[in-house]
Amino acid sequence: MPIEDLTLRLVAGILCYMVVSYVVGLIRWRTRSRGHPLPPGPRGLPIVGSVLHMAQAEMWKAHQNLCKVYGDVVHLSVLGKHIIVLGSQQAIVDLLDKMSAATSDREQNPIIELSGQSFNFALFPYNHWWRRHRRVFSQHVPPTVPEEQLLLQEQYVGLFLRKLLTSPAGFRDHIRYAFTATIVKLVYGVDVAESDDPNVALMVRALEGVQGFTSGRVLVQYLPILRHMPLWVPVLGSQLRELAGWRAAADEVKQGMFDKTQDDLTQGHQNTSVLANILQELDEDANIVEEHLLAKNVCLTAFEGASDTTFSTIQAFFVAMALNPDIQWKAQAELESVIGMYRLPTHRDRASLPYVSAVLKESLRWHNVMPLGVPHYTSEDIEYRGYFIPKGTVLIANAWACLHDPDVYSDPDLFLPDRFIRNGNLDPSVRDPSDFIFGYGRRACAGQAFAEANMFMIIAMTLHVFDITPPLDEAGRPIQIQPKVRGSFVVYPADCRCTIRPRSAQAEALIVDSVGELTT
Numbered sequence: 001m002p003i004e005d006l007t008l009r010l011v012a013g014i015l016c017y018m019v020v021s022y023v024v025g026l027i028r029w030r031t032r033s034r035g036h037p038l039p040p041g042p043r044g045l046p047i048v049g050s051v052l053h054m055a056q057a058e059m060w061k062a063h064q065n066l067c068k069v070y071g072d073v074v075h076l077s078v079l080g081k082h083i084i085v086l087g088s089q090q091a092i093v094d095l096l097d098k099m100s101a102a103t104s105d106r107e108q109n110p111i112i113e114l115s116g117q118s119f120n121f122a123l124f125p126y127n128h129w130w131r132r133h134r135r136v137f138s139q140h141v142p143p144t145v146p147e148e149q150l151l152l153q154e155q156y157v158g159l160f161l162r163k164l165l166t167s168p169a170g171f172r173d174h175i176r177y178a179f180t181a182t183i184v185k186l187v188y189g190v191d192v193a194e195s196d197d198p199n200v201a202l203m204v205r206a207l208e209g210v211q212g213f214t215s216g217r218v219l220v221q222y223l224p225i226l227r228h229m230p231l232w233v234p235v236l237g238s239q240l241r242e243l244a245g246w247r248a249a250a251d252e253v254k255q256g257m258f259d260k261t262q263d264d265l266t267q268g269h270q271n272t273s274v275l276a277n278i279l280q281e282l283d284e285d286a287n288i289v290e291e292h293l294l295a296k297n298v299c300l301t302a303f304e305g306a307s308d309t310t311f312s313t314i315q316a317f318f319v320a321m322a323l324n325p326d327i328q329w330k331a332q333a334e335l336e337s338v339i340g341m342y343r344l345p346t347h348r349d350r351a352s353l354p355y356v357s358a359v360l361k362e363s364l365r366w367h368n369v370m371p372l373g374v375p376h377y378t379s380e381d382i383e384y385r386g387y388f389i390p391k392g393t394v395l396i397a398n399a400w401a402c403l404h405d406p407d408v409y410s411d412p413d414l415f416l417p418d419r420f421i422r423n424g425n426l427d428p429s430v431r432d433p434s435d436f437i438f439g440y441g442r443r444a445c446a447g448q449a450f451a452e453a454n455m456f457m458i459i460a461m462t463l464h465v466f467d468i469t470p471p472l473d474e475a476g477r478p479i480q481i482q483p484k485v486r487g488s489f490v491v492y493p494a495d496c497r498c499t500i501r502p503r504s505a506q507a508e509a510l511i512v513d514s515v516g517e518l519t520t
């Protein structure tokens with residue numbers, strides 16, 4: 001056959017194949033979608049779609065603007081992937097709470113394993129293995145925080161106050177210490193050194209892996225085959241080495257803590273940590289390899305879940321206090337009248353301190369540490385408001401937009417705890433920021449109660465004995481700081497300088513005495 005005929009046939013064959021594939025795809029799509037359209041959204045560029053939209057800084061604001069144009073359920077296509085942005089409470093509750101059987105999955109990407117995060121059950125697909133982790137976590141860190149866990153929190157907040165007294169300028173390190181030491185003691189039963197603890201250094205290194213894969217800057221995330229490239233390749237090589245470092249840190253800390261706990265148990269040492277309890281409760285006929293892996297995963301996930309979220313929220317609380325002296329005085333007045341100046345507040349005082357509780361709620365709302373939460377993923381096709389949402393769609397809930405909706409929270413950029421108060425009590429009719437901050441449905445934060453109790457203790461105990469005021473320049477004049485944020489997945493106050501002083505000699509004595517009591 002002449003070469004021209006062959007080429008013609010080949011081209012015709014390819015064209016035919018393309019047309020048939022297109023028609024079959026169209027029929028399949030129509031059958032699946034039952035003729036319902038995708039939700040509205042921008043068309044985006046050919047092939048890459050809305051990739052430029054997704055590359056913007058402060059994405060939550062960009063998503064909010066999109067919702068002003070297209071409504072509260074917006075469809076984006078990015079490199080062929082379906083993404084849906086949810087911009088209202090109604091849409092979030094409908095899809096992520098009410099339809100959570102179909103919307104509790106997580107998108108999987110090789111970067112999770114490459115960055116050492118494969119232990120983190122917050123990123124697991126929605127399946128039996130995830131369910132088992134969640135169940136074990138909730139048995140040991142339950143939604144009603146046990147008394148001994150609350151006392152543990154108080155003990156470390158006491159140490160935090162002492163550190164604040166001796167070196168107020170290092171308050172960010174002290175916040176980090178307070179949360180880290182509490183969670184490490186709880187899950188591993190280990191006392192964290194007050195500085196340069198090698199285990200904490202490893203855990204923090206492992207935690208960097210999250211920033212790695214949420215930053216969007218790591219190339220293998222987009223092209224997993226690049227993981228096999230040699231390490232000398234510029235940029236890529238250093239990224240691969242960074243990924244290997246995070247992986248090694250996660251593996252080392254997971255195994256190291258596990259070995260230490262097992263040693264404690266075999267040698268009959270006292271160990272009441274979560275890890276020790278999980279290991280002691282194992283059935284004799286259990287699959288030991290699997291159960292040990294599960295125990296390691298649960299514990300390191302607890303550390304990771306508790307770390308940057310609380311650290312960042314409490315930094316924002318310090319900024320808010322430095323910027324709003326009237327609010328600080330009001331909270332301190334409540335503490336003085338309910339507690340008096342002869343003791344520190346405890347978790348038992350929480351119900352009697354509505355204004356301090358409102359300060360916590362407003363810190364969570366105003367700062368919104370994860371403005372877009374953790375994206376969910378659909379495990380089934382869904383129909384919603386006449387629109388088709390295919391299986392395998394990423395669902396991004398814009399918590400920030402809901403918490404800065406002026407119709408719900410007037411002057412949303414201002415720090416106003418009074419919005420949660422009516423007649424001297426917490427007003428249950430005001431939307432609770434925690435409904436958004438801690439996520440949704442079956443994937444909602446498993447450590448919410450623990451986190452709220454711990455943050456409440458830090459806020460109440462700090463305000464009782466310290467004054468937080470703006471930072472001072474070299475001439476001793478107050479510096480007006482601008483409340484801005486940095487970061488993308490987890491955000492932090494960009495500037496959290498402040499001045500921290502004990503409120504009085506009596507307050508100082510209270511810290512010194514109480515810490516003595518707490519640590520003995």
Ligand code: HEM
Nearest residue numbers: 122305306309310373374438439440443444445446447451
């Ligand atoms: C300010 C503090 C915290 C915030 C804002 C926060 C927020 C979140 C969010 C947004 C999620 C994802 C929810 C979703 O997918 O819809 C999550 C998941 C999770 N958080 Fe937290 N969290 C905090 C503290 C903690 C603490 C202290 C712990 C552990 C003691 C913890 C453990 C977890 C776990 C285990 C998950 C995974 C849940 C799952 O996938 O089943 N979190 N958190």
